Amino acid sequence: MKAIKWTFPFARYNPWIQALILAVYTAGVLVAWTVTGQSVLWFLLLLASLLFLYYSSLPRKVQWIWAAVVLGVILPLVASTGPAYESYMEVATQMGIYIAMAVGLNIVVGFAGLLDLGFVAFFALGAYTCAIFFSDQANQFLSVHNFPLPGGLFWLFLPLGMFIAGLFGVLLGLPVLRVKGDYLAIVTLGFGEIIRIIFNNLDKPVNITNGAIGISSVQPPELFGVRFTFPHHYYFLVLVLLAAVLYAVHRLENSRIGRAWKAVREDEIAAQAMGVPLVRTKLTAFAAGASFSGIMGVVFAAKQAFIDPTSFTMLESITILVMVILGGMGSLPGAVVGACLVTALNLQLLPQLTNWFNQLAAQGVISFPSALSPSKMQRFLFGMLLILFTLFRPKGLLPARLRRYDPKRMAELAREFRPGMAGAHSSLSSGGTLEEPESSPPSDKSVQKEGMSP
Amino acid sequence: MQSARQRMRGEKVGFLTLEKIHVFYGGIHALKGVSLSVDKGEIVTLIGANGAGKTTTLRAISAQAAVKEGRIVFDGQEITRCPTHEVVSLGIGHVPEGRKIFSRLTVWENLELGAFGVRNKERIRDRMGEVFDYFPRLKERLNQKAGTLSGGEQQMLAIGRALMGEPSLLLLDEPSMGLAPIVVEQIFEILGELNRRGMTLLLVEQNAFQALQLADRGYVIQNGEILLADAAQALIENEEVKAAYLA
Amino acid sequence: GGGGASPSSSDSGAGASGGVIKIATQSPLSGGNATLGEAIKLGAQMAVEDRAEDFKKLGFTLQLVPYDDQADPKKGVANAQMIVADPDILGVVGHLNSGVAIPSSEVYEKYSIPMVSPSNTATQVTDRGLKTVNRICARDDFQGPAGAKFAVQQLGAKKIFVIQDKTAYGQGLADAFRDAAQKLGAEIVGYEGITVGEKDFNGVLNQVKAKNPDLIYYGGTYAEGGLIVKQARDKGLNMKFMGGDALDSSSMVEIAGPAIVDTYYTSIAADVTKTDQGKQWAQRYEQKFGKKVESYSSYGYDSAMVLLKAVENAIRANGGKKPSREQVRDAVRAIQDYKGVVTEVGFDNKGDNKYAKVYVYQFEPGQYPGKQIGELTKE
Amino acid sequence: MNVLEVRCVGKQFGGLVAVDQIDFDVEKGSITAVIGPNGAGKTTLFNLVTGVYQPDRGDILFDGRSLVGLRPDRVAALGIARTFQNIRLFADLSVVDNVRVAMHGRLKSGIFDILLNRRKTRIEERRALGEVCGLLAYLDLEPWINEPAKNLPYGVQRRLEIARALATRPKLLLLDEPAAGMSPRETWELSELIRRLRDDFELTVLLIEHDMKLVMDISERIVVLDYGRIIAGGTPEEIRSDPRVIEAYLGRSAVADGTYS
């Protein structure tokens, strides 16, 4: 297809050349970065190299390793040469947190087609789970008075926060999935608000969340005696978690569960008639999405060291939704890019831009009436950008693409599995005499297992 | 047949003419230079396999599919770039594939919308009376939600609704699809009657035999291209056509 | 700056030999809280401009870098990271919201950048014992009880209905007021929360009407406070109305209109217009920005002035060279008797202002600020 | 032996009796047709069997087991698959994925198997994919494998619906107007296909159709519905000449034409 070729001319090259281009690009950005000093631009361009990486036809394993090296070694190393090191790490950490949430919401909205406007509630659940027990807040309502917990226990709270958020995902889903479409949107919106309001008021009759005042002095996690105090600590933590989340979503998307999600999105009745259990499938989507959000909530609480309900407003849910839709609904790389873009815009680009204007104004180069002062224009600019993005990329920045199957390999498989279909209801899983997919040498390097090309 | 005779008299300028029409759906080239013409008073039928481009041809005429290249002329006026509502108000009625009645509106409202472009209330009432002549069943169901009609009744409503706009040319897309044989029969009878009263028809049908029996002329379309054009009777007797479309 | 998008900091200070010194502000400049946030920024801006000449004489170019925290803790923290990454920034004036100040100050603390808060009244802001955190305003647990004392003893309120806006500020203040009022023997006949951003408070007021208290205390800002007074009077509720420093705004008078009678508020600011110096200052401000003076304008001004004073002290102590952040941090804490336009400032070892006084004002229709009718010091 | 036994089943929508006391059996391995005027309740009957609607009264037995109260996915798991009158493919999924979805009930990997990418999962997925490929080849869908379903021509969509239904490994296949919108030639091919399917997959086929040529050609038994009731049942010959059927459904002239002989 013409359009796809235009977007990714890169994908046509042979993998070695691709690798070379990538390496040169990365090196170029790094050199530029170190030469010119600190710059948001180079930081973002370096992240962009991962996008190219994603669209290269390098083997998956190589892609993972490459990305790990760029994000785990190169980026922190280069950033650490300048005074803005922790600033980059902070932004990257928040990006990571949002990516995980966007990816989670993408499961619910993009894959399963359930519009959720209260997603941040799960994030809040994770965050409060952590904050309550790693500050002295828990002493207020538990009779054992040995809180805050030691930082080493943090690691137990990651799965715990994930579990609690997932559980609430199911609890919300159970009654709510009766309603459809945009009715679901309003119900989830209501749920999100309910959770926030409850957290905002649960300082009486029993003081569990400390109400609007919030919980401060949340103790940082500890690992091998290192207390997590600087953004780069959290950066690495988030990086590891994010890798796990992305891996999990990738696996799920291409599994029976992921296909069931999409089938339910496309046509519930047909999906059911083909043996897909509707409620269970939707609940898995809710739970999976919620748990990714919950786990990041735990990290968020530790990183901020302070939690109050203003971090979990409806606007926050909408922002995450914007990330998903802007990136391209149902597209994993879309959700990642959308989250990066929106976070970078909000935390780096727009503030930098307004700072620049401010300095120009301070130096008398330009002048604004106070009503139009640039520092007040961030939201306006953000709104404009949203409109422009949707108008120019109405399917999202990286729209979901169909999984492609290699016709040659499909033909081979067809021959192998000629439907001499008598003996119905054979089990698909019994016996292991078949060769495993990996062991069959892919004839064409660009073709991934199961005949899929990226 | 009167209309056939008219054609014999050699009125050269077609009532509707398509010249080398190209239509794309995204990357799919659905019509690859379709040309055809319909004379006033004729019944012309377009037959072809699934996906050949019959529906697309009709949609191109009523401007529901964007024409990339080519020209469509109706009654001496080029309509290639006119939006749908203008094409329709020029006198082209379209009974779309799958009926597409407004199921949440009543039968009466559906009919009234058919005459949306007609301002004169009197004429609307007359028209409605005429439609009830053809389809007395609709009169009985006037205040029923159209979605609750049976398939046959819905098809009648779709045709009746198109008639409300006083078209001089009626495009029909598989009016017999999914209907009981007894209803199909009725529908074809009515089409003949409409034509006798002077209406020009362009009919798309899978039921090629029946369609050709009714029509004056026919076109065979395949893969977005016109393969054959001939008098209906000749097509019925054509061996290839017989083998491919009449089974 | 933290990034290449901003003009490089090293060359912009060419005029002065010692380099550039920047002061950052963080407050919400967009969104629903922007009026207050902007007042802080403008106040600080005025201070920076007032002192720019002095610093030039010392060999430094003084600049203000305003950041918009959008009242969002995440943005506050990210901005804080940008602020600490700029070596020229030696201090921060901010924030408006305690919820943003608390996590952001954790970052300042790590990099020893002093923060002087014009408006964070929550107790936790300074109770965490951070070296960098200071404030010039009164704490909730001072202002609330002071208000209670005035309400019970001077106004003679026996039955009090407390309303708060369920924000950290409103709740902190209202709780402190309630506890103190109870101790002083008043009966709290109702304690309700409202939602910020809404305009219809008749529901709660119906409850007030049923309870018929002597006084309504409101913990929250003027946007809702003004409407509550107005709607209360419309309902025929003519009891006294009282609130904290966040009612201290000209908008309060505008919103409430004639309904403002019998409305009191506590504030840490002495009446600016009482002194000539204050009057002049207010005039200058209005001329410069074309806006009315808000209470937070003067708090912002004083906070920045205190900070600049400390920077100046640190420069001198450092032999005229640019001081380190640690030096400035300690110099801020060492400030003992700075006289600002609205308040005197001297920090105790937690960073609270020892001189913070609470003044009580009474609003009068169409007039701002109100009439100062009482003064309370910390005992 | 009867695969399906419909016992006195009735279904009402508001005041409308869509299906009224229907009673019939479907013999194992047979091809049975359900015909009747528009709105007679044919599709509703399919919906009742597949669990999309629940009957107001009566019972439906499949292999002797009652289907009443089961959700559609449970019915599918028991071995009943269907196609839809208004095609209901997963429009934005590719042809292969459309069919793969239908394997859902037969794949047994749980969420942890999938996350850990266990050997069991890989084997099962590969087998399933193989079977999908086999089916696609069987139904001549190979040229379309990577196309999203919505872009397919109508006739191909109908075939894909059948492929998808077969992927659930049904014992009973319900086809709702499979020939609608097909040319006579395609219809003829379809009737060949249905016969082949029945033999190759050991299926029982129950179909709704208005194309009398097809019905008379392939069905061994015909059930005629009108106003939700069975008005006739029997072999094609019996039905063709049944006056009630002619009156309500076929039309006199059509029969006189000999169209259906």
Added chain:
Amino acid sequence: MLAQILQNLPQVLVDGITLGAVYATVALGYTMVYGILELINFAHGEIFMTGAFAGTAVLMGLNAAGVLPAIPKAAALLIALVVAMVITGFLGVGIERVAYRPLRNAPRLIPLISAIGVSFVLQDVVRFIAEWRTGNYIVTGIALYDSEISLGSVTVKTNALIVLGAAIVMMAGLGLFVQRTKWGAAMRAVAEDKDTAALMSINVNKVIALTFFIGSALGGATGVLFAQQYGTIDPYIGFILGLKAFTAAVLGGIGNIRGAMFGGFLLGILEMFASAELGVLTGGVLGAEYKDVFAFLILIAVLLFKPEGLFGQVVKEKV
């Protein structure tokens, strides 16, 4: 306790109905746009807000010109209403043209994003203007009907009666328009199937523009009445109110005019009841701060038993 609730109830109902009338009329706009495009027009709250500012500006302008005291109050209100309705009507049409029409064939949720974008932009544009003109974006307008009527223990503002009357007139008028006129039928046809509607020689773009015009003008008019009722407006009033109105529309059954109206009143009364009585009912454990929780719980409960909303039609999907 019960006695207190009963004693309060008439006043609570009156206040609830007043608030509900505002929700209801804003909900009408949501419902109309949703009904026709299946689009949650997030910018509708901002259109309402713009209307409030436009009306206030007109009254202030009249006042500054010295006209206001000279003409009857009703005339002043009417002028403000008409000007605001025209401005917001065209604003709505413009928004549709720029931000929604190009996306009509895009995936369903995409216009949601441009709607959010529009709403941010509108907030700030109005703020710029207000702040530029007055130095403060919180604007206190001129109240025309500010007196109270007392009926026993109940007090009503005259303005509340106007809001109520206007709401009922708007609903009735709109209902008649949609149900009885040709253009109304065309709207419903376009809502169901745009392509086929075009085959009826209906100019679909025109019908959609008309829908936006009417919906937005209603929103704008409500804005003016809102500003009259509460006196003070700011550029951020649209967001919360829009959400509430949208909730009301869903409660009544989105796409349904009567439903929007009923949902609006119900939500208003529920909220008012909760904020007045929750504290009393629970002995101070839960208070007015839980009113939204209460309202949302009722909404969820309603949707669980009637997933299509109170007045919504069950969209029977024929299988």
